[in-house]
Amino acid sequence: MKHRGTFTSAMAALALLSGCGGGGDGGSFSSGGTASPAPSPSPSPSPTPTPSAACSLGSRQQWALGQLNEWYLFPDDLAQGLNPASFSDLNDYVDALVAPARAKRQDRFFTHVTSIKEEDAFYSSGTSAGFGVQFQAYSDPKLFVVDAYEGAPGLSAGLDRGTEILAIGTSNSNLRTIPDLVKAGGWDAVSDALGPDTEGTARVLQIRQPNSAVITISIIKRPFDIPPISSRFGxxxxxxxxxxxxxxxxxxxxxxxxxxxxxxxxxxxxxxxxxxxxxxxxxxxxxxxxxxxxxxxxxxxxxxxxxxxxxxxPSKASQxxxxxxxxxxxxxxxxxxxxxxxxxxxxxxxxxxxxxxxxxxxxxxxxxxxxxxxPVGQIALDRSECDDRLRAVALKTxxxxxxxxxxxxxxxxxxxxxxxxxxxxxxxxxxxxxxxxxxxxxxxxxxxxxxxxxASASATAGSGMHLLRPAKPNAAQLDVPGLF
Missing domain, CATH: 3.90.226.10 (2-enoyl-CoA Hydratase; Chain A, domain 1)
Structure with a gap:
């Protein structure tokens, strides 16, 4: 869940949100009415190094640690004594900082760093780039489309609920089947085979439609909007x-x-x-x-x-x-x-x-x-010069x-x-x-x-399913599981 506002997620140096991934509202601190509206908090002042140093990994790590020390909902469950130099990626460092809370199931990768620009585009308009479908993986292993968005490349190319993806490639000559990909590198190999979420990425897919017809299609990723409620069945x-x-x-x-x-x-x-x-x-x-x-x-x-x-x-009870x-x-x-x-x-x-x-x-x-x-929410803490938005678990609902x-x-x-x-x-x-x-x-x-x-809900296509997720999901994929 995400809040929106100057202190919520989508639009400000310090944004409040709560959600499974990230997100925000870009408006007042709480919407829907409040008994006593809380003021928008001001982020703690941070040093203003020269532009070349401001976005070094070390500077970004120092900033993230400072924000978590100030705002994190579970301050006693932040890891102590970590050596930032041991981490080559900011999110890996943040993951290590909140690992004690994650071990208690309080923060299962909810706290993370994402792109301000990317997230604002998603939460303000529902825009992302890709095929515009949600994929669900089964332990068989099989891969199915469970939803396809109106106006997106996937639906236009023939992908819809119940379509099975049989093989993925960049051309007809290098198609690899889903079982082959999973055997070689697990479901991460399938995500990688689908390509990056950048406009113009092209893939060839062999698919089986619900009527059993097997065809091969070419599809190119491009920006698309996610209609929150489908015009077909919503x-x-x-x-x-x-x-x-x-x-x-x-x-x-x-x-x-x-x-x-x-x-x-x-x-x-x-x-x-x-x-x-x-x-x-x-x-x-x-x-x-x-x-x-x-x-x-x-x-x-x-x-x-x-x-x-x-x-x-308690130290932030005014919020x-x-x-x-x-x-x-x-x-x-x-x-x-x-x-x-x-x-x-x-x-x-x-x-x-x-x-x-x-x-x-x-x-x-x-x-x-x-x-x-x-049952917890994140706030958005922004460092605009680096396009960094720290989504930190900071409130319970x-x-x-x-x-x-x-x-x-x-x-x-x-x-x-x-x-x-x-x-x-x-x-x-x-x-x-x-x-x-x-x-x-x-x-x-x-x-x-x-x-x-x-209990785990079963489907007629098989059991043990999960919505496919890349190793490093973008802002849209954090709140729309299975999105590609």
Whole structure:
């Protein structure tokens, strides 16, 4: 999750955010309303060396250490006595600094350094460069597309949900199969074979479509926008035995999601919808401000009530925020909500799910699989002369009942859960897709098998799946797992 503002993630020397990866909002410190708005903090003064020395690795390491010492949520869990000279990469040094917290599952690579320019482009407009698809890997080993974005190169070239990638190359003559790549270098070899996230990167892919047709395509990476809500399946009203059920699939919590969410809920309101399926199965997080808006749109009857809390370390208590539910003209008074999640559902997605627990009790459920487990948020600390943005875990998030600490995911915290698979051979939004069918069952009052702490949702294509991730993900890939 990310906050946005002068002190949040996307746009300022010091930005507040909370999310699975990075991100920010570029605006006031908290959005969605606050009981007492916190002032935007000022970063500690840093030395201003000459330009040639300012961005040396040693200078950047010194700056990162200083910011973590000041802002990190778990100051007692920062490694002591590290020799910066032992590290040739800034992120490797930051990883080593927060390793003690990571060992306690408090910071699983959430704290990192990214590009200010790259991240601002993603959070303000949802823009990235690549094929514009999400890949899911299976232990077979197999690689499938689970989502393809409208207007991006992948969908135009024939890649869509359920497409299997059989082989990757730079030409027809050097295609290498997925099993061969995995055998040679694990899934990192597959990520590497797909090429860098730079405009103009070309690849040849041999693919199998859901109808079993095998073809070879050429595809070139270029900039694309991620529509937060798909124009093909992102929102609809499902007639379930005469009951109107609203369905909404949010891909990522970025700035453009504001308008898309409002339009979707305006339609729900006009149709009298009070029961909703919220599909967040591949959503790795994003802006807290968008998460707060999402919660407000579900809670028209609770305007003015506390939504959530954001709490910093004691020395930064002046930055604590109480989010109040604002009155949104498009909001509905949801009476029952089914959230579809997986182990890739994280951060801002979990914030929205957790927020409904005190309000709906047994009338809110988690469908599918356990979530990732990220009840903390990052702030963005910028050093513009080096294009460095340090995303540092600096705050914890709690719902109105002060419930948080779900580091092992939300399944054990929810009053109701229903285990279900992710059927990649059916479109998202299809009432017959396994997780959506289970969600409709919950809303209709039917019983289900709860999600166990060890359960892993299965798909018809195989088990042991994970969304493909490069060794060094860019800003977009941090919050949109599987994005290429």
């Amino acid at each position: 929102t609809r009203i499902i007639d379930d035995g005469g009951r109107k059920v609203g369905y909404i699939n949010l891909r990522t919590f970025v700035g453009p999601a504001d308008r898309a969410l409002r339009e979707a809920f305006s339609n729900f309101k006009a149709q009298g919808v009070t029961e909703v399926i919220v599909d967040l199965r591949y959503n790795g997080g994003g802006l807290i401000s968008v998460a707060n808006l999402f919660s407000e749109l579900l809670n028209a009857q609770r305007a003015g009530q506390v939504l959530s809390y954001e709490t910093f370390r 604590n925020v109480t989010n109040i539910i604002g009155s949104q003209p498009q909001a509905i008074a949801a009476t029952k909500v089914a959230f579809i999640g997986t182990r890739r559902t994280a951060s801002a997605s979990e914030l929205v799910i957790n927020a409904q627990r005190p309000f709906l009790g047994n009338n809110v459920a988690l469908i599918g699989d356990n979530t990732f487990g990220k 709690e719902n109105s009942a002060r419930q948080g600490e779900y580091y092992s995911g939300l399944a054990s915290q929810m009053a109701v859960t229903c285990q279900a698979g992710d059927d990649i051979f059916r479109s998202l939004g299809d009432p017959q897709e396994q997780s959506i069918s289970a969600a409709l069952g919950f809303l209709a009052g039917r019983s289900c098998t709860p999600i166990s702490s060890t």
